[in-house]
Amino acid sequence: MASMSVKHAIAAAKKLRSLQERFNPGGSDIYPALMGDEAITALIPSGNPLSVHILMFTRALREQGTDEQYEKFGRRADNNEIIGTFAQTELGHGTYLRGLEARADYDRGTEEFVLNTPKLSSYKWWPGGLGQTCNYCIFVAQLYIDNEAKGMAMFVVQIRDEETHMPLPGVHVGEIGKKMGLNGVNNGFLGLKDYRVPRLNMLMRHQQVLPDGRFVKSPVSQVSYFPMVFVRCMVARQNSNYLAQAATIATRYSVIRRQSPIEEGQPEPKILEHLTQQMKVIPEIVTAVVYRLAAANLQNMYNETAEAVYRKDFSRLPELHALACILKVATSYDSTYGIERLRQACGGHGYLTAGNLGNIFAMAAPACTYEGENSVLYLQVGKILMKNWSQVLAGRELMPSMAYISECSKMTSFPQWTGSWECLLKAIQYACVGSIRLAFQSYNARVQSAQSQTAAVNYSGLELTKAAELHGRSYVAGNFYQQIVNSPNKHQRSPQFQKVLENMLELHLIQIFFRHLGDILRFIRITEDEISALQRRLEEVLKELRPDAVAITDAFDFNDKILSSALGCYDGNVYERLFEAALKHPLNRKSVPDFFEAHLKPFMKENADNAKKSKL
């Protein structure tokens, strides 16, 4: 599996390289074009062992290294002459970066760094491709000069000989073992013992160690986190893609499969005619569209911020960090939940490998963990919301993506309920701001009672998480609303297409309203009649979107190779493909399985003999 994945990953890397040479050598907006590409998903169903090389190793060299370091290492990496990974997480630490144990001690006598993973828990553990594929890595370690800790730093480390691929002296490297998915990625472990690298192997665009050992601090330490921000942006797009693939499969299957008459005496309908099936499938189609649009927005913001950071303008980093966290969390949580819901909507056949929904789930699910575990990133955003609420109290302006917080903070009560889209969106935003205010009261009370900020974050963690989740909902719904209602290219859309988009907006807003009804009712008075009216609208809009479900998922434009699913094949020949897949199973090569003579027959005979004896 690993070698097949590497073979296909090389094909994908060649394609990416040619795209980059044609379009924008250093830019990041190439990748989304690759997202739905067969090279990334169908051909490498067990995961891409080069994705961390491409997404993190090459970018860290470009963004964290000096121009000279890029010339020495980055150009070769971009050209895939060397293959690297991003080795930050350790066996003992992943989230708490300041707890990382790998260390780099500067030796001014030789102008080298001595790299060590002092304990088993210090071993790098998880980096994609590290086990077998990579011959280099970005090694993240705590920098020490004269045994004084200076914080985290990144080092270009060669781990295998470029000719023989043998691990170099002082390097202990290998595969960490089978996972629940992505088993073609060879996530690996890495131990270093007194491994020396030249001073110029430390990436020094933002912080430097001079030959005499003097340390020049980064103007903004968080810029070293930038490689993670990029991948969070990619995860938002990639996981919306996984959800779109699953939605395509489940939708196509739901208009092929017939089951259970709705009226007595009537023929069995397509299962998508059942309202409850529509409620399982259609909202996931819309969620995939909603997140694809939000991820595209985030990608643009990343590109703008990356250019600003290159000009040493770090002002947009905090907002990008907050949005990258919230979208990475929301997309990975909702896509994972949605893919499982779509699998269940396909009955028993959804559980077959031939349906591919299990593999899509296994590809999507780890995104809730890597690149910042979701609950931790929610807390990150919760902290940022606390800082911004302090700004609101001080009457200061907020970052654009949080402007609604200022607006809602000025509302003494929620206006008359109308049930309009604007009303629904404002209700979600108003509930978010109410949650922020309550979280701040708890958090601030703790800080005022002399608790440290870290402790106050921990003990206010549930409210901070709620506020962060509602902020994510507000941002995503607000972005979707703007794209549908206020988009500058709205007039270019046909009335029919605009109507479909508006139906998707209606469904998204009502669905989010019902998902957070409890949070909303905490701050807004809504009558039973007003809620029942929304229930009717939900049923109505599902019915309205039903005829468009197949067309919308066809528009995702996944070919059969990408979907790799007997349930979602374009020609609809589900049963034939399921049966074809079944007959290919190794157990069907023989009429009598080997285990019959070896195990089953003796077992049954022994039971029969025992039964006879007991009768005597």
Ligand SMILES: CCCCCCCCCCCCCCCCCCCC(=O)SCCNC(=O)CCNC(=O)[C@H](O)C(C)(C)COP(=O)(O)OP(=O)(O)OC[C@H]1O[C@@H](n2cnc3c(N)ncnc32)[C@H](O)[C@@H]1OP(=O)(O)O
């Ligand atoms: C061949 C063709 C292939 C092409 C590919 C095609 C497409 C495929 C796409 C598929 C995408 C998915 C594939 C990915 C594969 C897997 C990759 C996985 C890689 C990894 O997992 S790398 C390791 C990731 N690890 C983490 O994310 C660690 C998480 N922990 C943290 O981020 C921090 O520790 C944490 C939790 C934020 C805490 O930070 P800490 O320093 O401890 O302290 P503070 O919380 O106080 O933060 C201090 C200060 O900094 C600000 N901050 C924190 N993080 C950032 C950031 N990232 N950017 C900017 N600012 C940041 C924070 O807000 C605080 O600010 P203050 O103002 O309050 O001081």
Ligand SMILES: Cc1cc2nc3c(=O)[nH]c(=O)nc-3n(C[C@H](O)[C@H](O)[C@H](O)COP(=O)(O)OP(=O)(O)OC[C@H]3O[C@@H](n4cnc5c(N)ncnc54)[C@H](O)[C@@H]3O)c2cc1C
């Ligand atoms: C498929 C996959 C690929 C990966 N690829 C890479 C890679 O290429 N490079 C790399 O460096 N890493 C990689 N990782 C590692 C990944 O980044 C870490 O798993 C992730 O950062 C979480 O760290 P951890 O696993 O050590 O969990 P921990 O940090 O130990 O967290 C465990 C749990 O503790 C809780 N927790 C932790 N901290 C807090 C907190 N502050 N507040 C509240 N609760 C908390 C959370 O519930 C969390 O889930 C990969 C992981 C996976 C699964």
